[in-house]
Amino acid sequence: MRASASAPGKVILIGEHFVVEGSPAIAVAVDVRARVTAERAEGELVTVSSRELGEAVFGPSAGEGPLYPVYVAAWEVVKRTNQRVGLKLTVESDIPPGAGMGSSAAVAAATAAATAKLLGLPLSRDEVAQAALAAEVIVHGKPSGIDPTVSSYGGAIYFKRGEKTERINADFGQVRLVLADSGIQRSTGALVAKVLETKKRHPEVLEPLYKAAASLAEKARSALERGDFATVGELMNINHGLLSALGVSNSKLEELVYAARNAGALGSKITGAGGGGMIVALCWREDAERVARELGKIAVRVIAAPVSEEGVTCVLEG
Ligand code: PMV
16 A cells, blocks of 8 residues: 655745745745655665655664655654654655755655555644654755645645744636746755845844835735736735845846846746745736746746645555
8 A cells, every 4th residue: 555645836926035034925836746655664764765866765863865854754744653664755756956946845745645644644734734844944944834834735825934824815817927947056045044144234124124025925915815916916026126135136037037027927036045046927827928938048947837726635545
């Protein structure tokens, strides 16, 4: 018997970085997914394998390497059962890694869900996100928790650290999200640390930006609920300006952001940690192809991603 789970990647529409310090943020799940299968194995060790990253075996002592967070997500679930079990976890992901689409969080959420299903432990969406967050701490150091939460919930969420996550009732039928990858590698943990350090040096300058980011999230939430995507786009543009002020933009990201706007996007901004990775453009459905074509001329990859209403899903097989 094995359990197969899948979880979506994400796009932060409003509030990355600010969310780490307790501002609200808005994220949507997108239909580019990670899949994990979990099977019982002899003994008490956990084998994790991935086509891209090979195979690694973990036990009770602390581990390391790119597959270690997967073990941590599974272990968070196993320890709730008060048993020691051997597992074989197989990971596959269509989400580009390290680009701001929450690939590590989606893998961790799918791992937690598959392990729980295999062991017969019912977990709520919040509990799946909590287990995945333990893995994200290994990957990013000080994550807000928004990535595993949106991956677990699906749809659009209003997220504030330490508070109950709320689903936003929005219909994305008329719009598309077009993502363009700068191809520049970066580390979320290092960028988060850099922003926090800048805030420490200039609190009186940056605190008003955090206040502005909180207002952006509130306004964007009501605009999404009434289907006012022109306003959402405008607020995304303002959000991009705040991220530039935090120091996480660069000339390539600016080029992509302005190319999207010049091609007719309603709004465009860095999504995720910045420093590289992706920008997101919000477009009317009929404009998405043109925006994607223009971005394709200067990006290493363009993804037109439909919003995924479905969060983490899991089935038992065999
Ligand atoms: O770039 P990503 O997908 O790792 O997104 C990080 C979002 C941040 O707000 C910068 C960090 C966080 O933990 O919320």
